[in-house]
Amino acid sequence: MASRTSGQLNGPLLTATGVRRRFGATTVLTGVDLRIAPGEVVALLGGSGSGKSTLLRVLAGLDDEATGEITLRGRAAVVFQEHRLLPWKRVADNVALGLSGPDMAERVARALAEVGLAERHRAWPAELSGGQAQRVAVARALVREPDLLLLDEPFGALDALTRLRMQGLLRRLRAEHGFAALLVTHDVEEALLLADRLLVLEAGVIAEELPVDLGPTRSPDDPAFGALRRRLLDRLGVPAL
Numbered sequence: 608m609a610s611r612t613s614g615q616l617n618g619p620l621l622t623a624t625g626v627r628r629r630f631g632a633t634t635v636l637t638g639v640d641l642r643i644a645p646g647e648v649v650a651l652l653g654g655s656g657s658g659k660s661t662l663l664r665v666l667a668g669l670d671d672e673a674t675g676e677i678t679l680r681g682r683a684a685v686v687f688q689e690h691r692l693l694p695w696k697r698v699a700d701n702v703a704l705g706l707s708g709p710d711m712a713e714r715v716a717r718a719l720a721e722v723g724l725a726e727r728h729r730a731w732p733a734e735l736s737g738g739q740a741q742r743v744a745v746a747r748a749l750v751r752e753p754d755l756l757l758l759d760e761p762f763g764a765l766d767a768l769t770r771l772r773m774q775g776l777l778r779r780l781r782a783e784h785g786f787a788a789l790l791v792t793h794d795v796e797e798a799l800l801l802a803d804r805l806l807v808l809e810a811g812v813i814a815e816e817l818p819v820d821l822g823p824t825r826s827p828d829d830p831a832f833g834a835l836r837r838r839l840l841d842r843l844g845v846p847a848l
């Protein structure tokens with residue numbers, strides 16, 4: 608099992624050193640080292656089956672079989688590609704799951720308002736659209752006041768327009784709350800729009816690290832954005848059309 612500590616007061620928010628994970632005879636993660644600073648958004652890219660979801664689960668503390676050292680200075684919350692809401696609980700009760708305290712209802716209401724769903728607190732998950740359900744999943748993470756959001760293809764199952772809106776929502780929430788995030792995505796454009804830094808997972812290690820020096824206002828029409836996209840696609844082995 609990976610050793611987990613809560614870390615010191617200064618320095619990186621998350622430090623992972625020598626993380627390894629094997630499934631039977633196959634070693635998926637052979638020695639992952641990474642750091643995430645407080646407030647930093649890092650996108651994790653890599654081919655299908657390269658181990659991105661596995662790494663995210665390990666970092667989230669959801670995998671008992673991994674080895675290595677993980678230090679997290681603060682709280683983490685996870686959002687998966689599927690919303691994972693409990694169908695027999697109303698929206699507000701899903702968000703409140705595992706919380707306690709006298710101000711719980713107020714915190715839940717605030718989190719739902721932040722994702723634009725204050726009015727749907729009594730709805731059942733089955734009554735929501737895919738985008739709304741995913742916003743509830745974001746509220747459920749947000750209400751825990753995380754220092755680090757671990758996002759595994761959080762918008763991957765949504766249509767293109769909803770996805771753009773969710774990317775905007777994530778940017779706004781991050782600006783307001785200042786949390787750090789590790790975003791697993793297949794979408795190079797999404798990574799370039801949202802991240803401060805990109806990591807490429809390949810052959811079980813972080814094979815490349817690219818800073819995204821595009822400033823706070825980003826557009827795919829910007830030539831610097833295009834150049835970085837091409838560089839990244841080349842790195843991921845996607846030829847130009």
Ligand SMILES: Nc1ncnc2c1ncn2[C@@H]1O[C@H](COP(=O)(O)OP(=O)(O)OP(=O)(O)O)[C@@H](O)[C@H]1O
Pocket residue numbers: 630635653654655656657658659660661662
């Ligand atoms: N529980 C498991 N048991 C056996 N093998 C597994 C298990 N979970 C993942 N794997 C294997 O580990 C490898 C990495 O899987 P993982 O889902 O982490 O990749 P990924 O980079 O997230 O892929 P994708 O981009 O397609 O979602 C794959 O070969 C997968 O088959």
